[in-house]
Amino acid sequence: MEALTYKQLNETVYSETMENGLQVFLLAKPEMAKTFGIFTTNYGSIDQTFTPIGKEEQVTVPEGIAHFLEHKLFEKEDRDVFQDFTKQGASANAFTSFTKTAYLFSATSQIEKNVETLLDFVQDPYFSKESVEKEKGIIGQEIRMYDDQPDWRSFFGTIQSLYHKHPVRVDIAGTVDSIEDITKDDLYTCYETFYHPSNMVLFVAGNIEPEKMMEQIRSNQNRKEFKGIPKIERFYPEEPAEVAKSEASITMPVTTAKAMIGVKEDVSALDGAELVRAELLSGMILDYYFSKSGEFYEQLYKEDLIDSSFQYETELDRQFGFTILGGDSRKPDELAARVKEMLHQLKDNHISEEDFKRMKRKKIGQFMRALNSMEFIANQFTHYHMLGVDLFDVLPTIESLTTSDADQYVENWIKEDSISVFQVNPQTNA
Amino acid sequence: MKITKETVRDKQGYRLHILPTTKYKTVSIVAKFKAPLKREGITERALLPHVLHKATNNHPNVRLLQSALEDLYGTGFSSDGSKKGENHVLSFRMEVVNESYLNESEPILEKALNIFHDVLFNPKVVDNGFDEAIVKREKQTLEQKITSIKDDKMSYANLRLIDNMCEEEPYSLHVHGYLEDLKKITAKSLYEHYLGMIENDVLDVYVIGGVDEAGIEALSDQTFTRVNSDNQGEHLESEPFHPTESKEIVEREEVNQGKLHIGYRTHIKFGDDDYYALQIFNGLFGGFPSSKLFMNVREKHSLAYYAASRFESHKGLLLVFSGVDPKDYNQAKSIILDQMEAMKQGDFSDEQVTDAKEQVVNQLQETMDNANGLIEVLYHQMLSGSTIQSEELMENIRNVTKEDVVKVAEKIELDTIYFLTSQEGGDE
Numbered sequence: 135m136e137a138l139t140y141k142q143l144n145e146t147v148y149s150e151t152m153e154n155g156l157q158v159f160l161l162a163k164p165e166m167a168k169t170f171g172i173f174t175t176n177y178g179s180i181d182q183t184f185t186p187i188g189k190e191e192q193v194t195v196p197e198g199i200a201h202f203l204e205h206k207l208f209e210k211e212d213r214d215v216f217q218d219f220t221k222q223g224a225s226a227n228a229f230t231s232f233t234k235t236a237y238l239f240s241a242t243s244q245i246e247k248n249v250e251t252l253l254d255f256v257q258d259p260y261f262s263k264e265s266v267e268k269e270k271g272i273i274g275q276e277i278r279m280y281d282d283q284p285d286w287r288s289f290f291g292t293i294q295s296l297y298h299k300h301p302v303r304v305d306i307a308g309t310v311d312s313i314e315d316i317t318k319d320d321l322y323t324c325y326e327t328f329y330h331p332s333n334m335v336l337f338v339a340g341n342i343e344p345e346k347m348m349e350q351i352r353s354n355q356n357r358k359e360f361k362g363i364p365k366i367e368r369f370y371p372e373e374p375a376e377v378a379k380s381e382a383s384i385t386m387p388v389t390t391a392k393a394m395i396g397v398k399e400d401v402s403a404l405d406g407a408e409l410v411r412a413e414l415l416s417g418m419i420l421d422y423y424f425s426k427s428g429e430f431y432e433q434l435y436k437e438d439l440i441d442s443s444f445q446y447e448t449e450l451d452r453q454f455g456f457t458i459l460g461g462d463s464r465k466p467d468e469l470a471a472r473v474k475e476m477l478h479q480l481k482d483n484h485i486s487e488e489d490f491k492r493m494k495r496k497k498i499g500q501f502m503r504a505l506n507s508m509e510f511i512a513n514q515f516t517h518y519h520m521l522g523v524d525l526f527d528v529l530p531t532i533e534s535l536t537t538s539d540a541d542q543y544v545e546n547w548i549k550e551d552s553i554s555v556f557q558v559n560p561q562t563n564a
Numbered sequence: 565m566k567i568t569k570e571t572v573r574d575k576q577g578y579r580l581h582i583l584p585t586t587k588y589k590t591v592s593i594v595a596k597f598k599a600p601l602k603r604e605g606i607t608e609r610a611l612l613p614h615v616l617h618k619a620t621n622n623h624p625n626v627r628l629l630q631s632a633l634e635d636l637y638g639t640g641f642s643s644d645g646s647k648k649g650e651n652h653v654l655s656f657r658m659e660v661v662n663e664s665y666l667n668e669s670e671p672i673l674e675k676a677l678n679i680f681h682d683v684l685f686n687p688k689v690v691d692n693g694f695d696e697a698i699v700k701r702e703k704q705t706l707e708q709k710i711t712s713i714k715d716d717k718m719s720y721a722n723l724r725l726i727d728n729m730c731e732e733e734p735y736s737l738h739v740h741g742y743l744e745d746l747k748k749i750t751a752k753s754l755y756e757h758y759l760g761m762i763e764n765d766v767l768d769v770y771v772i773g774g775v776d777e778a779g780i781e782a783l784s785d786q787t788f789t790r791v792n793s794d795n796q797g798e799h800l801e802s803e804p805f806h807p808t809e810s811k812e813i814v815e816r817e818e819v820n821q822g823k824l825h826i827g828y829r830t831h832i833k834f835g836d837d838d839y840y841a842l843q844i845f846n847g848l849f850g851g852f853p854s855s856k857l858f859m860n861v862r863e864k865h866s867l868a869y870y871a872a873s874r875f876e877s878h879k880g881l882l883l884v885f886s887g888v889d890p891k892d893y894n895q896a897k898s899i900i901l902d903q904m905e906a907m908k909q910g911d912f913s914d915e916q917v918t919d920a921k922e923q924v925v926n927q928l929q930e931t932m933d934n935a936n937g938l939i940e941v942l943y944h945q946m947l948s949g950s951t952i953q954s955e956e957l958m959e960n961i962r963n964v965t966k967e968d969v970v971k972v973a974e975k976i977e978l979d980t981i982y983f984l985t986s987q988e989g990g991d992e
Contacts, residue, residue: 167929220854223922271866387818427630499637
């Protein structure tokens with residue numbers, strides 16, 4: 135077991151790679167009542183085409199399968215794992231993103247048992263034909279719920295405009311039709327390929343004794359058999375640099391229209407550290423212009439083009455990246471045109487040393503605030519780790535950024551064919 | 565496990581609650597203004613935080629105000645209005661990075677509290693009124709917010725359930741206010757309302773984090789001391805309401821998924837003896853994935869992705885919510901009503917009661933790990949006038965028996981069934 139201490143932040147992270155390849159990280163927070171554990175596999179909705187373990191030919195599985203698998207892992211032959219956690223005073227949950235599937239619990243007692251349950255249920259799949267069929271009704275309603283949410287529709291609408299073929303454009307839960315095709319054999323194929331311990335990370339944070347917990351995890355893993363450490367082959371379609379559609383819209387029963395401006399980011403040449411650096415720079419530049427202290431925000435707000443729902447985010451990951459800005463607007467066409475114009479202007483502007491220093495302080499403060507949350511630490515540490523970056527190195531990285539880094543970043547950022555506008559328009563019925 | 569204890573001091577014009585703890589890398593300061601919940605003034609109270617947030621005499625526009633906060637390591641500042649039973653509470657929250665984690669030796673907390681003071685007590689004033697342009701613009705924003713409640717179907721269904729259920733009670737008032745009242749508000753009338761709030765509302769201030777008690781007390785006094793106000797004020801308790809018969813309401817919108825929300829009267833409030841048993845009741849009925857609603861509506865019949873319940877602590881309500889296909893309305897409804905019947909019949913085991921108790925204790929401890937969560941727990945206690953230590957709180961939960969839960973179930977009355985469904989119907 136290794137210990138890494140981050141002096142300024144007064145945190146120590148313990149880590150070890152198990153014989154089967156599983157990476158384990160522990161963070162002791164004795165002042166907390168709670169312990170949070172999250173077991174993550176490096177497998178998400180974009181991993182649709184791959185060579186199954188032990189096979190030669192690549193396969194393409196139905197849309198929404200990573201998420202479906204997440205649901206089904208909780209069900210065993212004789213019971214529902216939610217009940218096991220309940221009996222142990224814990225609450226459990228799971229989520230699927232574009233690139234990851236994660237299983238988690240939080241509890242204030244019986245921590246050893248709960249960690250054991252977390253490892254065991256994820257490492258012991260049981261799928262039957264009947265239970266797969268039953269789940270289709272539940273996930274069908276989950277998809278319907280999102281269908282009624284204008285924010286979700288505009289988020290995915292924007293991504294679909296940005297991407298031609300890449301599976302990031304597919305809704306993480308799939309569609310009511312695509313999940314119909316999922317079989318128990320498909321689930322086993324995906325499980326066996328992507329849930330090998332060497333493709334997974336366990337992070338436990340909270341009221342724990344690291345030595346003892348590491349020993350427990352070690353013996354849990356040593357009890358189980360896994361074949362070798364396979365190399366996973368995933369395939370993604372060739373994705374053009376330019377956007378799929380420069381404009382698109384849908385009509386929905388909303389009271390206020392929405393306009394979202396998407397920027398397709400080229401991440402193909404960036405390694406993990408560069409991705410994180412780019413994400414930080416992008417966030418600071420967007421903050422400078424589009425946060426409530428920003429000059430662009432002020433213009434848009436005064437002219438009644440935006441309201442408090444206006445948001446922006448940059449998400450860069452392996453294989454894809456995008457920036458999305460927008461929100462509710464009474465004049466969505468005008469908002470879209472103005473934001474596009476502002477984005478193009480970025481390279482003609484320059485952020486002063488003083489302003490850039492303020493943005494750095496803001497980022498540092500945001501990061502420190504986020505560190506109050508063990509969930510944030512565990513999730514984000516895992517995410518960065520899978521990109522080959524240490525979460526706690528983010529602080530010195532922010533410190534090191536300069537205005538010339540920002541200038542250089544905007545210089546190559548916005549291109550006409552990397553922008554797409556997506557609108558949600560109200561139905562105009564009488 | 566360590567439980568953070570608060571010290572409460574009656575100060576000039578406010579009550580100060582200090583909770584020193586090393587759990588966080590930040591210091592949280594929350595100011596809560598409480599007044600009786602009334603139709604008159606609710607729209608002003610919804611608008612006020614937005615206007616106050618925009619400018620002070622020392623930071624005359626929003627960019628200057630926000631830049632000052634950013635400069636203090638992105639100090640977070642937010643506000644909201646909420647109903648606590650028949651009372652209305654405006655909360656202003658600030659979160660400041662603890663200076664000891666920074667390389668610089670700047671008095672961040674003191675500077676941030678100066679801004680807090682300015683926002684509350686030194687807003688930008690022109691000719692005995694707020695800034696006209698700011699008020700005009702914030703009225704537009706609030707108008708949009710009121711109108712777009714409809715776009716979030718879950719919140720909208722909840723709002724409509726309460727509209728129908730509590731028609732005659734202050735609790736049905738909308739926290740975002742009303743369009744017809746909004747039109748009448750001027751920069752001057754809002755300022756007058758503001759002066760009334762500053763003078764008459766009861767103010768509680770919570771400070772939590774790695775702070776030195778004496779130091780923070782002096783800083784708080786500089787920030788929150790008021791001249792006239794006492795710390796008592798008017799506190800409204802909900803009148804008991806017994807529905808003569810239950811209502812069933814179906815409304816139609818363009819939706820893919822129907823929203824089935826059901827309101828019950830529990831007649832049990834925060835501070836009552838059987839409040840602990842109500843928490844266990846809710847855990848068994850719809851509070852957790854092991855509950856009857858989740859197991860039956862979702863797992864057994866695959867009718868929903870979510871089916872759950874929660875209770876309103878200060879109003880004595882139990883609310884069920886779930887999203888189902890429009891065609892499954894009757895089936896889902898009868899499954900939910902059956903689960904309530906089963907609870908009344910005591911159709912659950914002692915073992916399940918034990919599990920639910922552990923779940924509730926776990927949830928409570930987790931809430932208290934979080935600064936804002938802990939403040940909410942303590943504020944709830946103070947409002948109900950029954951301040952007890954956390955250990956006792958958990959002891960009371962652990963003492964609940966199956967009989968206690970059945971007694972709670974017997975008290976619960978069905979009030980309103982509300983279904984928001986698609987135009988095409990399918991509710992038969």
